[in-house]
Amino acid sequence: MKISVIVPCYNQAEYLDECLQSVLNQTDMNWECIIVNDGSLDNTHEVAKKWLAKDDRFKYFKKDNGGVASARNFGISKTEAEWILPLDADDKIAENYLEKAIESIKKGYKIIYCKAEFFGETTLPFHLKNYSYKQLLKENLIFVSAFFRKQDWEKVNGYDETFTFGYEDWEFWIKLLKDIPDEEVLRLDFTGFFYRRKEMSRDIWINKNKLEKQRTLADIYYKHAEIYHKNFGVYHDLINSNEELRYERDELKKKTDTLLRKIRKNSISKLLFKLIEKL
Template sequence: MNPILSIIVPCYNSEATLEATLKSILNQEYQEWEAIIVNDGSEDDLESIALKYIKKDSRFLYFKKENGGLGSARNYGIEKAKGKFIVPLDSDNQIEKEFTKEAISIFKDNSNIGVVYGNAEYYGEKSGIWEVGPFDLNRMLAHNYIDACAIYKKSLWEQVGGYDENMPHQGHEDWSFWIALISIKVKFYYLRKITFKYYVSSKSMINNFTEDMVLENQDYIISKYSRLYHAHYRTSFKYRRELRENFLNNLKSRKFVVDLICDTFFSFKLFNSKLDEF
């Protein structure tokens, strides 16, 4: 039977962490899955770990390719995926056992949902909880705050052409992908719980980005989705202008002015005028 969920595990020199990642896949509650391990031209011995899990469970599949970067490895795996839903899982992260089961249930109950994501728990050189927060277009356009480890419909990946393999520097391809989904009005669902464990290392790719590298990727993304950015700017500018006009009109009301003074200096209102938007 074809799996419902395809877990894509791109690997590059991740011998030290891969086993824990694959073990977390085995330990999840949801069982209708396949896990596609993509060796992206690694120079270490991660292959022996991958082959061990293939022997352990036939739902693990293993492929090797020349090094092409993270976006390329994800696309390679997703092209071979049979599942209706996709979850990219980096080879140093660990999926929580309840996440996929709950996400699939959310998709079944809400046909308009395209992406399900949640919080993460740091491990490695950092501990604590990464509380991602609800979907916010302003935040997403400014920077990526939703990790690639989220579950989405494969049809959406097909619709936007997958992960961008032509960015100046690999490392923000998941940000570009989320914006591509936003541009076709995909709905994101925030699951308010820990959905995976996120490995933190000073040697990771993203932590070795220079400021110039980040700016080059930002320029590339803004240029690629310029229509979305311009449309959002116009909408935001119009909204702020309307707020200012309403504020100036309200200043003609004595009750509003009294409430504004009381709320600013004494944190209470006499007349309960609507101040929150200002």
């Protein structure tokens, strides 16, 4: 049984060696690793070429920039392997992750992942709640580096390439796991995935950019509205509308605070404010 590790890379050359070394270190030998250069402007090309010379299980493709979802889809389309493991170019995996996953694949599990830790700027456990599909609809419970079958990826038309700012992995799991029973999803009881924390990354950026985050979440909810209605009914609509109202309130407060600061800077306005305060 061959597993294809898909490594999309966009301007991550400085981390690529560490990522690919973690693949080369695998105790199970029956793998291939497809590196997809997604239009990088750094020296990704030169770094990747070195790995082709080290081991012929590494394969390399270069494409125009289209985002991480596009790069993953491109890489998966190039493999004939039955099982897929995405791995971002700045992350890494434990040396026995593939071996443990294959043992579980043979037992009939359809999705396999593990415990995880942050490394880099932060070195802490990556805490995720226990899996259930209903809980997955509320929040992402599975990081991108989990094992799945290529045929399931084909069935759901891969990653949605319109999700360029983030959450493309969560949206992928929502549609992929819709028809897979909870008991066929397994989290291995060991730490096998290491997620690099940097000063700025896509997940940090989108969490700071509330407007883009709200739009992306709305896209997920609307795209899978039937599933959300089935699981949460009208209650979900109320929660969603409340979140939108809270966001609008926060935005209005920001604009009001900015306007008040500008008014207070004006000398005449300062005098008026003092008179008002004395009333």
